Amino acid sequence: MSESGTGGSGRGRGQQPRGHQGGGSRRNAQGRERNRGPQRNFTENAPSQRTRRADPARLVAFEVLRAVAAEDAYANLVLPARIRHHKLDKRDAGFATELAYGALRGQGTYDAILARCVDRPLDQLDPAILDALRIGAHQLLAMRVPAHAALDQTVGLARAVIGAGPSALINAVLRKVSARTLDEWLELLLSTETDATKVASIRYAHPEWIVRALRQSLVAHGRDAAEIDELLEADNAAPVVNLVALPGIGSLDEALENGATPGHLVEGSALSSGGDLGRFASVRGGGTRVQDVGSQLVARAMAAVDLGRANAGISADISAAGGANSGAPGERWLDLCAGPGGKAALLGALARQRGAHLLANEFAPHRAKLVRQALSAVPEDAWDVRTGDGRDLGAEQPEAFDRVLVDVPCTGLGALRRRPESRWRRTPKDLVDLGPLQRQLLKSALDAVKPGGVVAYVTCSPHPAETTAVVSDALRKREDLELIDAGAVLDSVSLPGHLGAGHELTAQLWPHVHHTDAMFLALIHKKA
Numbered sequence: 001m002s003e004s005g006t007g008g009s010g011r012g013r014g015q016q017p018r019g020h021q022g023g024g025s026r027r028n029a030q031g032r033e034r035n036r037g038p039q040r041n042f043t044e045n046a047p048s049q050r051t052r053r054a055d056p057a058r059l060v061a062f063e064v065l066r067a068v069a070a071e072d073a074y075a076n077l078v079l080p081a082r083i084r085h086h087k088l089d090k091r092d093a094g095f096a097t098e099l100a101y102g103a104l105r106g107q108g109t110y111d112a113i114l115a116r117c118v119d120r121p122l123d124q125l126d127p128a129i130l131d132a133l134r135i136g137a138h139q140l141l142a143m144r145v146p147a148h149a150a151l152d153q154t155v156g157l158a159r160a161v162i163g164a165g166p167s168a169l170i171n172a173v174l175r176k177v178s179a180r181t182l183d184e185w186l187e188l189l190l191s192t193e194t195d196a197t198k199v200a201s202i203r204y205a206h207p208e209w210i211v212r213a214l215r216q217s218l219v220a221h222g223r224d225a226a227e228i229d230e231l232l233e234a235d236n237a238a239p240v241v242n243l244v245a246l247p248g249i250g251s252l253d254e255a256l257e258n259g260a261t262p263g264h265l266v267e268g269s270a271l272s273s274g275g276d277l278g279r280f281a282s283v284r285g286g287g288t289r290v291q292d293v294g295s296q297l298v299a300r301a302m303a304a305v306d307l308g309r310a311n312a313g314i315s316a317d318i319s320a321a322g323g324a325n326s327g328a329p330g331e332r333w334l335d336l337c338a339g340p341g342g343k344a345a346l347l348g349a350l351a352r353q354r355g356a357h358l359l360a361n362e363f364a365p366h367r368a369k370l371v372r373q374a375l376s377a378v379p380e381d382a383w384d385v386r387t388g389d390g391r392d393l394g395a396e397q398p399e400a401f402d403r404v405l406v407d408v409p410c411t412g413l414g415a416l417r418r419r420p421e422s423r424w425r426r427t428p429k430d431l432v433d434l435g436p437l438q439r440q441l442l443k444s445a446l447d448a449v450k451p452g453g454v455v456a457y458v459t460c461s462p463h464p465a466e467t468t469a470v471v472s473d474a475l476r477k478r479e480d481l482e483l484i485d486a487g488a489v490l491d492s493v494s495l496p497g498h499l500g501a502g503h504e505l506t507a508q509l510w511p512h513v514h515h516t517d518a519m520f521l522a523l524i525h526k527k528a
Helices: 056-071 075-085 088-105 105-113 129-142 146-160 166-175 182-190 195-205 208-220 224-233 251-256 293-304 305-315 342-353 365-375 388-394 429-448 468-477 486-493
Strands: 025-027 033-035 239-245 269-272 288-290 332-335 357-362 383-389 399-405 449-459 482-483 506-508 522-525
Touching: 025 208, 025 468, 056 075, 056 088, 056 129, 056 146, 056 332, 075 088, 075 293, 088 105, 088 332, 105 129, 105 166, 105 195, 129 146, 129 182, 129 293, 146 166, 146 305, 166 251, 182 195, 195 224, 224 357, 239 293, 251 269, 269 468, 288 342, 293 449, 293 486, 305 449, 342 357, 342 365, 342 383, 342 506, 357 365, 365 383, 388 429, 399 429, 429 449, 468 482, 468 486, 468 522, 486 506, 486 522
Parallel strands: 332 357, 332 399, 357 383, 399 449
Antiparallel strands: 025 033, 239 269, 239 288, 449 522, 482 522, 506 522
16 A cells, blocks of 8 residues: 655645534544544644645636536536636646546546445445545546645645545545556456456546447448547547637737647637636637637538539539638528537638628527627628527528538537546437437428538537438438538648548548547538
8 A cells, every 4th residue: 555645735725624623533444433543644744734725726626526516517617717716827727627627537437446445335425525536536646746745635625625524534545546556557447357348438438338339430430440449548638729710800819929839720720728718818809719620620611612513413522622712692601509609600700701691590598698799709790690499490491591500419429528527427318319309400401401502410429320320311301412522521621631531421520530529520412
């Protein structure tokens, strides 16, 4: 067993503990009370020397994990607010971000390790204690934090926000965790396991059903199933923040002057190490936005289809990719599922450049408000926002739009690196439940597009049940539809000129190949 000490302040700034820290008993590693005495050795420090406060960065991470578990919150929405509330500087904000996201991503692996160190099922632990243990485990096993600091500061956090008794249990368990490296723990956990899916599930912290689903997805989109380990590993990598300058409106100059680097996949993009991007006036003004480059590519692809060539009967050919100047003045564009507005903002800027008009539709009123905010940097004569059910719009405005983007609600299996908690929330039942909605929205989009127009069907999931199966069902039911080569159109709007994302006329981006979210794109042409 490791004898790593818990002395030293580590990251000692923080709030004062709540409640009295004295008392005549403590809990041991089994959670049972024991009398104080000369034999107890939970830390190497005397009680008066132990940290009794919550380091602000660790407190932020803990609060994020609690919100995710107790309130079904999204980490990417909670984290910025907690960072601002605790007034973290850039360095501490980066630490809190890695700690929160890393603990959430690695939850399955850490829980398997913790189960070896606790004398009861983990679901019998108080949820707050379990979250503190996960935070401690991530520091000990996956961050460059000295063991003594990880132990001392995590136990100090527990004393401050949970209580003295639980902090002793946390200290004892984390000392057991610190006895081995992550590789040594994995070797122990997997020493008798022969099932490849279970091995990958524990090693890469993904539920088994998602491992199987992603392996199936690779094959369905023309890739080798052996890439599964690379894909799972990419899901666990901290994603770089992608920026986009709205065409004709925004500028990346400010971001580039402050350390961002030009994007290598699509024009008008940049890569940032993160931090508080709200410090940039260009971001606050809305002309520069945070948006994954995969989302940028699929939005630009919809706008780039050369409808003239498509209607000339060569819609499935490479030459259907019309590039950045496609789109005639007076065209009407529709974003059928626009919330929260990232793609709508980019499409609105592109529509303005080309003399087109965008209608952004969103079902939920609070998300429709976000869409309006996202579009606020684009002159209002280029767009409008509708609040309503997208499934009805095709019947209400039939054959009214030249280009339609339908980015349907999905499981989000392609964005697990950005939404670390979602892998533990999603279940196979979600695929079944979402299927009818995805088909209804695509049908509405196809009804809304004019003959000669194009529908871009998009998901942030590579699962065939949400991608090719939905598109194939739509094509079987109508004779006036055909696929445009989505891979070729993506190539036409990318800087490399060849992404290798196309397969059987649809396209699939991958985190481990393209360093984007796993966005799927099908371009469906309604014959004139």
